[in-house]
Amino acid sequence: MRILGIESSCDESAIALLEIKNNKVKILKNIISSQVNIHKKYGGIVPEIAARHHVENFFPILKEAKINFKKIDNIAVTYGPGLITSLMIGVELAKTLAYVYQKPLIPINHIEAHIYSNWLSHPELFNKKTFPALAVVISGGHTNIFLMKNYGQYQLIGQTVDDAVGEAYDKVAKILNLGYPGGPIISKRANNYKGEDDLNFPRPMMYAKDFNMSFSGLKTAVLYKARAEKNWNKKKIDKYCFAFQNAVVDVLTHKIIKAAQEYKVKNILLGGGVSANNELRVALKTKADKLGIKTHFPKLKHTGDNAAMIAMAGYFNKKRAKKNNFSLMADANLEL
Numbered sequence: 001m002r003i004l005g006i007e008s009s010c011d012e013s014a015i016a017l018l019e020i021k022n023n024k025v026k027i028l029k030n031i032i033s034s035q036v037n038i039h040k041k042y043g044g045i046v047p048e049i050a051a052r053h054h055v056e057n058f059f060p061i062l063k064e065a066k067i068n069f070k071k072i073d074n075i076a077v078t079y080g081p082g083l084i085t086s087l088m089i090g091v092e093l094a095k096t097l098a099y100v101y102q103k104p105l106i107p108i109n110h111i112e113a114h115i116y117s118n119w120l121s122h123p124e125l126f127n128k129k130t131f132p133a134l135a136v137v138i139s140g141g142h143t144n145i146f147l148m149k150n151y152g153q154y155q156l157i158g159q160t161v162d163d164a165v166g167e168a169y170d171k172v173a174k175i176l177n178l179g180y181p182g183g184p185i186i187s188k189r190a191n192n193y194k195g196e197d198d199l200n201f202p203r204p205m206m207y208a209k210d211f212n213m214s215f216s217g218l219k220t221a222v223l224y225k226a227r228a229e230k231n232w233n234k235k236k237i238d239k240y241c242f243a244f245q246n247a248v249v250d251v252l253t254h255k256i257i258k259a260a261q262e263y264k265v266k267n268i269l270l271g272g273g274v275s276a277n278n279e280l281r282v283a284l285k286t287k288a289d290k291l292g293i294k295t296h297f298p299k300l301k302h303t304g305d306n307a308a309m310i311a312m313a314g315y316f317n318k319k320r321a322k323k324n325n326f327s328l329m330a331d332a333n334l335e336l
């Protein structure tokens with residue numbers, strides 16, 4: 001089966017073509033046109049600008065991909081959640097292509113696609129034995145822990161009560177004047193630091209009984225301490241990054257492992273931009289290995305927004321494929 005994926009929920013315009021045969025995934029095309037350099041100067045994404053650039057970017061990447069539409073079976077498109085005007089561009093493009101080439105359209109939930117990004121590079125997951133699994137989506141917009149009972153069956157068991165973890169990375173980077181997006185810069189600066197973590201940032205809600213998390217208080221703690229700081233130097237900034245990241249990794253690994261034990265899962269699947277974080281990967285794997293629980297992370301190039309994961313999610317949602325689905329609408333607040 002050949003599936004074309006289209007993604008435009010935030011600031012990445014992306015298309016991909018997957019071929020899936022006997023549970024083997026071939027990524028034939030995977031093109032991402034990122035707007036990160038455009039939004040950098042605003043310190044975050046400006047929705048109106050993002051939507052305008054999606055309009056400009058999709059046609060060149062479609063041309064570049066040279067898709068033979070005769071040979072594709074379905075078109076999968078993100079219809080939520082995300083920025084409404086950005087989502088609309090991808091959905092309308094997908095509807096147009098589906099109409100012109102008379103192909104069935106599969107509506108995709110972006111959060112579910114981040115989970116399925118693991119199937120792009122871990123063939124062993126194509127198995128009912130994978131479940132029950134814990135699926136954790138950590139990105140700029142989401143921090144969700146799901147119990148995944150089977151393909152397409154999710155129970156939300158924990159989430160952030162305020163900022164998403166990626167959002168906290170981005171805001172802390174802004175406080176420390178490090179630029180946007182914050183995750184990769186903070187993690188690099190944290191790696192530079194050799195020394196003690198004596199800043200004692202809080203780990204909000206870490207020991208609360210449920211699996212919910214909070215990152216807004218941690219960000220504010222960084223802000224207050226940074227404001228009181230007099231003599232900044234490179235090493236001190238590195239230390240702030242190190243201490244902030246330690247707090248994030250402590251909370252996330254604690255909550256994920258606790259949930260994995262409570263729900264007796266065999267596998268933990270991570271997805272989303274923050275799942276690129278190496279410290280988090282190592283800390284989680286170390287703890288999970290000791291308990292005999294397997295951890296799975298997408299390839300680094302599939303952690304951020306991409307359309308290969310949308311096509312992958314399309315494969316598992318192929319029952320939802322519909323021809324002439326012109327009533328499909330973007331839904332900014334779509335839930336999983």
Ligand code: KG4
Nearest residue numbers: 139140141166181182183273274277304305
């Ligand atoms: O999944 P994604 O590309 O877009 C959303 O759906 O939000 O995630 C973007 C987020 C940003 O907040 C970015 O700072 C964060 O992922 N991020 C990271 C790393 N790389 C990207 N956070 C921590 N460590 C990283 N290495």
Ligand code: ZN
Nearest residue numbers: 139272304305
């Ligand atoms: Zn995303």
